[in-house]
Amino acid sequence: MDIVNEILEREQKKAEKYKPITVEKHLEVELDIGTLLASDTNDLDLKTLQSDKERDNYLQALSRDNTQLLLNKVWELPTERIDEAIVVKLPAPKTILPRSKPVPKPKPLTKWQEFAKSKGITKKKKDKLQWDEQLQKWVPLFGFKKAAAEKEKNWLIEVPQHVDPMTDMYEKKAGEKSEKVAKNELQRLKNIARARKVNIPRVGLPVTSDKANATQLATAAVVAKASTASLGKFQDKLPKEKEARGKGIHELIPGKERKRKAPIPTPQAEKENNLNLLDKILNKRPKIDIEKAVAKRIHDEQVQRSEEKKTMKPGKGKRKSKGGNTTNFTAKKPKGGKGQRNPNKKTPGRKRR
Amino acid sequence: MAVIQRIKKPTTRRGKKVLLSKEPKPIEGPKQCIFLQGRNPSERTRKLLKDIYDLKKPDAAFLSRKNDFVPFEDSSLIEKLSYKKEAALFGVGSHSKKRPHNIILGRTFNYGILDMIELGADKYKAMSEFHNMKVLAGLKPCLIFNGPAWDLNQDLKRLKSLFTDFFHREKVESIRLQGLEHALSFTATDDGSIYFRSYRILLKKSGQRTPRVELEEIGPSIDFKLRRTKLASDDLYKESCKIPKELKPITKKNISKDAFGTKMGRIHIGKQDINRLQTRKMKGLKKTPEEKKQMLMKKKMARQAAKRTQAMAA
Numbered sequence: 001m002d003i004v005n006e007i008l009e010r011e012q013k014k015a016e017k018y019k020p021i022t023v024e025k026h027l028e029v030e031l032d033i034g035t036l037l038a039s040d041t042n043d044l045d046l047k048t049l050q051s052d053k054e055r056d057n058y059l060q061a062l063s064r065d066n067t068q069l070l071l072n073k074v075w076e077l078p079t080e081r082i083d084e085a086i087v088v089k090l091p092a093p094k095t096i097l098p099r100s101k102p103v104p105k106p107k108p109l110t111k112w113q114e115f116a117k118s119k120g121i122t123k124k125k126k127d128k129l130q131w132d133e134q135l136q137k138w139v140p141l142f143g144f145k146k147a148a149a150e151k152e153k154n155w156l157i158e159v160p161q162h163v164d165p166m167t168d169m170y171e172k173k174a175g176e177k178s179e180k181v182a183k184n185e186l187q188r189l190k191n192i193a194r195a196r197k198v199n200i201p202r203v204g205l206p207v208t209s210d211k212a213n214a215t216q217l218a219t220a221a222v223v224a225k226a227s228t229a230s231l232g233k234f235q236d237k238l239p240k241e242k243e244a245r246g247k248g249i250h251e252l253i254p255g256k257e258r259k260r261k262a263p264i265p266t267p268q269a270e271k272e273n274n275l276n277l278l279d280k281i282l283n284k285r286p287k288i289d290i291e292k293a294v295a296k297r298i299h300d301e302q303v304q305r306s307e308e309k310k311t312m313k314p315g316k317g318k319r320k321s322k323g324g325n326t327t328n329f330t331a332k333k334p335k336g337g338k339g340q341r342n343p344n345k346k347t348p349g350r351k352r353r
Numbered sequence: 354m355a356v357i358q359r360i361k362k363p364t365t366r367r368g369k370k371v372l373l374s375k376e377p378k379p380i381e382g383p384k385q386c387i388f389l390q391g392r393n394p395s396e397r398t399r400k401l402l403k404d405i406y407d408l409k410k411p412d413a414a415f416l417s418r419k420n421d422f423v424p425f426e427d428s429s430l431i432e433k434l435s436y437k438k439e440a441a442l443f444g445v446g447s448h449s450k451k452r453p454h455n456i457i458l459g460r461t462f463n464y465g466i467l468d469m470i471e472l473g474a475d476k477y478k479a480m481s482e483f484h485n486m487k488v489l490a491g492l493k494p495c496l497i498f499n500g501p502a503w504d505l506n507q508d509l510k511r512l513k514s515l516f517t518d519f520f521h522r523e524k525v526e527s528i529r530l531q532g533l534e535h536a537l538s539f540t541a542t543d544d545g546s547i548y549f550r551s552y553r554i555l556l557k558k559s560g561q562r563t564p565r566v567e568l569e570e571i572g573p574s575i576d577f578k579l580r581r582t583k584l585a586s587d588d589l590y591k592e593s594c595k596i597p598k599e600l601k602p603i604t605k606k607n608i609s610k611d612a613f614g615t616k617m618g619r620i621h622i623g624k625q626d627i628n629r630l631q632t633r634k635m636k637g638l639k640k641t642p643e644e645k646k647q648m649l650m651k652k653k654m655a656r657q658a659a660k661r662t663q664a665m666a667a
Binding site for chain 1: 360377378379461462463467493494497498500501513514517518524528530538548550552554558560562563565566567568570574593595
């Protein structure tokens with residue numbers, strides 16, 4: 001027993017040499033070890049906090065206690081040794097802080113991507129370089145050195161037989177290329193508009209390179225015919241002319257919305273409709289448009305008054321007196337020198353004589 | 354002021370890179386901070402901002418030019434600068450007769466003001482006035498919030514979140530024990546005074562594994578007084594605190610633990626096919642050789658028909 005007591009005593013002495021690491025708190029301190037944050041909700045000692053002398057010491061003691069509590073918890077975490085340094089793994093932080101930017105949204109699909117998705121079309125990877133038989137070398141698909149290769153390849157372009165022999169084929173090719181670029185740009189803009197849900201006006205006819213098919217031509221003819229002030233009402237019909245049909249035509253021509261035919265009514269409903277119509281005709285009464293009536297009345301009065309004025313003879317001795325103004329509207333007195341002066345103005349105020 | 358889905362395409366590769374880097378990301382780095390000076394900053398506010406800037410240093414910029422603006426009336430300058438500098442936190446110092454030694458701390462969300470809190474620096478002792486060893490720059494400090502007012506007052510609650518946002522530096526996985534050197538203490542009372550103190554942590558022997566903590570004040574020491582606040586609406590704040598799907602922990606379904614800590618799993622089995630069920634074998638139910646032959650023929654015919662239709666389709 002002596003040995004046990006001795007050891008205990010020695011331990012006690014050892015512990016007395018150091019200050020304690022435990023802290024007594026009335027309410028438990030909330031700790032968020034992930035962010036190294038401690039929030040102490042215990043009441044403060046307001047008296048010492050208000051005195052200038054003791055405030056700093058009090059705050060230091062308070063902070064020391066809370067830091068001790070936080071670090072006690074940190075030292076309990078599993079440690080690891082990385083490059084001569086002891087490292088602890090922190091748990092995930094509990095406090096949620098606002099982000100600096102909103103959560104990223106998935107990019108809206110383009111029309112093609114949507115179509116490809118619905119059809120299950122996947123992108124095929126093409127090689128960056130392709131073997132060119134004519135040039136006998138590897139030519140990139142696009143980008144650097146592609147244009148040079150193309151130039152080398154097309155040092156001469158044959159003019160086809162059905163084309164005017166004086167056409168510049170290089171110019172034609174460049175034109176086609178720029179057309180393609182423009183179309184691509186238009187589609188890009190359309191995709192952006194679609195993603196933002198902006199209504200854009202319809203573009204009349206589809207862009208075609210040179211040849212249009214029969215339906216496109218028919219559409220163009222119908223639209224052209226309707227492009228008069230009277231929407232083509234008085235335009236003659238050509239022999240064998242057919243009305244273009246299909247999607248899009250009715251939107252292009254104003255006043256040509258298709259009306260859905262009413263379904264065939266039941267005999268009962270038909271009878272009721274007819275009787276209603278008959279009633280309406282038999283019980284017809286003149287409609288009174290109050291606005292119109294009022295306007296008419298006002299007009300009549302005005303006409304009458306003007307007639308009276310014309311027939312009335314002007315008074316003999318009554319003339320306008322010189323000074324007295326019968327009307328209330330008087331010309332404003334010129335303000336000479338009053339108010340703000342404008343040096344640029346040519347007439348500064350009243351002329352003095 | 355969103356960057357995504359702009360109509361004009363960037364012309365250079367570098368410009369594209371810049372725009373891409375400004376796009377929102379699921380995991381964001383540490384928030385950058387800008388410090389501005391208002392119309393007529395006093396010496397105290399300038400020094401104070403400089404001290405806070407020193408505490409925040411690698412992720413902060415101090416803009417030394419004076420700006421003729423009042424953040425509480427027109428915040429467009431801050432929004433512009435936050436876009437330009439990619440900074441989500443800001444501090445503005447100004448001085449006037451009505452509001453002496455005024456410090457405005459705030460943060461932005463999507464380049465628009467989220468929170469803005471005005472504090473008056475009543476008493477201030479700079480970092481340079483404490484003649485002792487300071488801590489290394491860029492350390493993650495321990496944040497200590499004292500007083501029940503931090504949880505009771507709505508403004509102070511947001512200020513606590515703002516202070517945490519300002520000084521917590523970055524979310525880290527692990528930390529070096531010797532690197533726990535810095536402690537920031539914020540003490541709030543009910544009457545709106547906030548005592549900001551900064552200490553160096555000294556780890557002393559305690560005879561155990563956990564050391565005894567002693568503190569030494571290194572400054573700055575500031576006594577703030579809470580003034581005006583402009584806090585985000587609950588909707589906006591909630592949106593800004595949204596956690597992206599990628600970062601949410603994936604919960605594993607059908608796994609549970611009972612009281613004894615045994616792991617239990619629930620398994621779903623599809624519908625059982627009764628027709629194919631192997632029942633008791635009997636001689637009477639066995640197929641005769643003729644029946645077997647017929648079945649094989651049937652299968653063969655079906656296969657051939659399928660092949661033909663495939664060929665037709667192709």
